[in-house]
Amino acid sequence: MAGFETLAVHAGQPPDPATGAVVPAIHLASTFAQSAVGRHQGYEYSRSGNPTRHALEACVAALEGASHGSAFSSGLAAEDATLRLLDPGDHVIVGDNVYGGTHRLLAQIHQRAGLHFTPAALDDPAAVEAAWRPETRLVWIETPSNPMMRIADIAALASVAHRRGGLLVVDNTFATPYLQQPLALGADVVVHSTTKYLGGHSDVVGGFVATNDAQVGERIAFLQNAAGAVPGPFDCYLTLRGIKTLAVRMDRQCANASAVAAMLAAHPAVAAVHYPGLPGHPGHAVAAAQMRAFGGMVSFTVRGGEEAALAVAGATRVFTLAESLGAVESLIEHPHRMTHASVAGSELAVDPALVRLSVGVETLTDLLTDLQGALAAGS
Numbered sequence: 212m213a214g215f216e217t218l219a220v221h222a223g224q225p226p227d228p229a230t231g232a233v234v235p236a237i238h239l240a241s242t243f244a245q246s247a248v249g250r251h252q253g254y255e256y257s258r259s260g261n262p263t264r265h266a267l268e269a270c271v272a273a274l275e276g277a278s279h280g281s282a283f284s285s286g287l288a289a290e291d292a293t294l295r296l297l298d299p300g301d302h303v304i305v306g307d308n309v310y311g312g313t314h315r316l317l318a319q320i321h322q323r324a325g326l327h328f329t330p331a332a333l334d335d336p337a338a339v340e341a342a343w344r345p346e347t348r349l350v351w352i353e354t355p356s357n358p359m360m361r362i363a364d365i366a367a368l369a370s371v372a373h374r375r376g377g378l379l380v381v382d383n384t385f386a387t388p389y390l391q392q393p394l395a396l397g398a399d400v401v402v403h404s405t406t407k408y409l410g411g412h413s414d415v416v417g418g419f420v421a422t423n424d425a426q427v428g429e430r431i432a433f434l435q436n437a438a439g440a441v442p443g444p445f446d447c448y449l450t451l452r453g454i455k456t457l458a459v460r461m462d463r464q465c466a467n468a469s470a471v472a473a474m475l476a477a478h479p480a481v482a483a484v485h486y487p488g489l490p491g492h493p494g495h496a497v498a499a500a501q502m503r504a505f506g507g508m509v510s511f512t513v514r515g516g517e518e519a520a521l522a523v524a525g526a527t528r529v530f531t532l533a534e535s536l537g538a539v540e541s542l543i544e545h546p547h548r549m550t551h552a553s554v555a556g557s558e559l560a561v562d563p564a565l566v567r568l569s570v571g572v573e574t575l576t577d578l579l580t581d582l583q584g585a586l587a588a589g590s
């Protein structure tokens with residue numbers, strides 16, 4: 212099989228047979244002509260199927276090593292479809308350090324519809340065993356997790372879930388399929404916010420579900436059409452365009468992030484650095500075994516508490532103060548007041564002294580100088 216970078220550029224998007232165009236067309240048509248009733252060329256109506264979306268679906272499925280892939284209008288729409296695999300009364304074990312919106316989706320939408328869930332420390336497979344109930348159907352993890360960068364052992368959790376008859380879902384947004392291949396490690400379903408590294412340029416919102424389980428894949432495709440949270444063709448095109456450079460962006464982002472983490476770890480104003488590439492990180496060995504490199508996300512706590520964290524987040528010039536992550540530009544944010552405000556006061560609340568960085572592709576010395584200046588301003 213072709214290598215990852217080759218698939219990222221070519222999978223699902225051969226030159227257009229009609230024109231030779233080397234990039235996929237943006238098919239805006241909402242409907243497609245039929246030569247006789249029920250006789251068509253594979254497309255009837257764009258919610259049910261669109262050629263540009265299909266190109267994206269084939270590409271991301273190939274990158275995840277999946278037989279089935281469905282694109283959604285956002286990461287949360289992809290998560291919502293995945294949770295709809297379950298029935299009222301079913302139980303989910305969810306990482307106790309997940310994207311705030313994932314917790315909100317469970318607590319404020321699916322719980323009202325009869326789903327139960329228990330947060331558990333997913334860097335500890337024994338904690339998953341302990342949280343298991345007879346009605347548990349699914350384990351939901353992020354690794355590296357948001358924003359604490361904790362590492363879950365995908366293969367170990369897959370074997371716990373499978374022994375008990377459940378599914379393991381991995382939100383692979385932080386790692387991307389370039390760094391980590393959850394399905395090959397035993398996971399059943401991969402979900403993505405393609406808004407982040409796959410799109411990679413902060414200009415499109417999208418989500419994805421990939422699986423090798425035919426029954427799950429067909430149900431997700433059914434939900435994509437029946438509930439209708441589909442991405443538009445232009446969004447699919449932008450995401451495909453971003454994916455072509457995923458590997459080269461990721462290489463630079465990982466290199467920059469690991470240099471940033473090393474600088475922070477030695478800085479007197481910093482109390483703790485969370486980056487799985489640091490040898491002292493509790494998940495370092497598992498991350499080294501299941502990831503190609505350690506990713507572009509770094510978080511850290513400052514010694515001066517929340518006030519100092521807010522000052523640092525407000526004082527950078529190259530790092531932009533903004534939510535989101537994964538694109539070419541470096542971002543800084545304060546999880547307690549920004550991305551994780553929706554979990555404040557819950558068991559998923561984060562330390563107010565925490566600062567999160569999404570390290571981009573800029574010149575490394577500019578990034579280091581910027582952070583050093585902001586840390587001086589915050590202390």
Ligand SMILES: *Cc1c(COP(=O)(O)O)cnc(C)c1O
Pocket residue numbers: 285286287288310312313353357382384385403404405406407416417418
């Ligand atoms: C952003 C994000 C989501 C949600 O995706 P949207 O595209 O914003 O709906 C889910 N999981 C993780 C890890 C994220 O970073």
